[in-house]
Amino acid sequence: MSIRENLARVRATLPTHVTLVAVSKTKTPAEILEAYQRGQRIFGENKVQEMTEKWRQLPKDIQWHMIGHVQRNKVKYMAEFVSLIHGIDSLKLMEEVARQAARYRRTIDCLLQIRIAEEETKFGMTEGEATALLASEGWKVLESVRIVGVMGMATYTDDREKIVREFLHLKAVYERLKALKVACCEFSVVSMGMSSDYPIAVTCGSTMVRIGSSIFGERG
Numbered sequence: 001m002s003i004r005e006n007l008a009r010v011r012a013t014l015p016t017h018v019t020l021v022a023v024s025k026t027k028t029p030a031e032i033l034e035a036y037q038r039g040q041r042i043f044g045e046n047k048v049q050e051m052t053e054k055w056r057q058l059p060k061d062i063q064w065h066m067i068g069h070v071q072r073n074k075v076k077y078m079a080e081f082v083s084l085i086h087g088i089d090s091l092k093l094m095e096e097v098a099r100q101a102a103r104y105r106r107t108i109d110c111l112l113q114i115r116i117a118e119e120e121t122k123f124g125m126t127e128g129e130a131t132a133l134l135a136s137e138g139w140k141v142l143e144s145v146r147i148v149g150v151m152g153m154a155t156y157t158d159d160r161e162k163i164v165r166e167f168l169h170l171k172a173v174y175e176r177l178k179a180l181k182v183a184c185c186e187f188s189v190v191s192m193g194m195s196s197d198y199p200i201a202v203t204c205g206s207t208m209v210r211i212g213s214s215i216f217g218e219r220g
């Protein structure tokens, strides 16, 4: 199946209120352009340098989402153009995003990454840590970041019930954080679901799915 056909098939399964992030990590600019020519404008990358190189080469109306773990010293390279950072997992990282966004007179939208899987390897905060971050005085004066929601990854497993539990947990955390009504936050995004589990994520209340291999094929 071609990228074009895959994209059409994935889109056909998504309700209109769910935003599709086409995860293009390791894929070439030519492959990205194939999806672009079919109207896709939001692409996700997990490495800052790779995303920056693609941003330079590709049409400027593409919205680039950073979906991977972000090192603080790399924020400066993407601050000029990144449209959404999915993996905010500390106040220090958010402060650096604010500092770099201010240099470009931008406001950068961010998601708080919540750890919902049992796997040790997955990044993210507990609900308590996210609540503490929102409660801390430090960042409220930072006009150059806006928290717009949460992101999480379920355990990689065949156990459908487990995935459902983890996604429903993330959705519940989202609702509770949103209910805090913290200034500078505009909660509207629940980023959950990838190729293996996005249909489940959508039934659990996802508003944004991050899909790579089902569109571009397996990564080498």
Ligand SMILES: *Cc1c(COP(=O)(O)O)cnc(C)c1O
Residues within 6 Å of the ligand: 023, 025, 046, 067, 068, 153, 193, 194, 195, 196, 210, 211, 212, 213, 214
């Ligand atoms: C790679 C990646 C995806 C997409 O994974 P696929 O299985 O290829 O759909 C989604 N989210 C994150 C955070 C990723 O790193």
